[in-house]
Amino acid sequence: MSKKKFVITNNIRKLRFFADEMTQLDLAEKAGASRQTIIALEAGKYTPSLEMAFRIADVFGVSVEEVFEFKVVEGKK
């Protein structure tokens, strides 16, 4: 029997690069988060709330789907 695993990945590093190499500090200030949270997000150590996800997408001027990706991984139990 397989067990579904949900994984949320993000493209924040790539989006920062294309936003004129925006720093983590700049993004943190614009999104209303701490720099540590942005670092954790980029490293996949934190899954943000829906509100934070929208705020980050808004900073880059893109949709949430372009920042975050939702994947379902089938795993064996």
Place this chain on the structure above:
Amino acid sequence: MTYKSKRTLTTMIVGAALYIGYIVYAMGKYQTDPENIKSWAIALLVFIGISIVAQIVLQILFHIGLAVGMAVKEEMKGNGDTDKVTRNLNSSMVEDEMDKLIKLKSDRVVYIGAGIGFVATLIAFALGISNVLAINILFGSFAVGSIIEGIVSIYYFEKGVHNV
């Protein structure tokens, strides 16, 4: 190690040091005054007051040290930008949803510790153990609970946390 981990670690170390100091004091006091519950209540209140003052002083010193450390780091990079240091410091101190989630998870440890301590205190009363010992069991459970809370917080700050 992040700013928040360092701050939690500092608070935890000072809390643990103060509690060890209290244990040493309490062991001496128990030899001379084992049953006077009023004097023990006063001693605990004084200790709580000392702890609060010590933590406030320590947080001030910690932030001064951190600001100096950041400024020196920037200077060594050949970039004496004080504005960047201020921005970094302000950004580190922002308490956002990740911090609240970590606090929520780590606070549970304190509640569990306090709950176990309360039951242990009731058992101590039921077994006829002295009031002084019982009150110290309760106090100790809070102290140990808050130390473990610090460890849990640092774990989540370093390893990450997810909304599940």
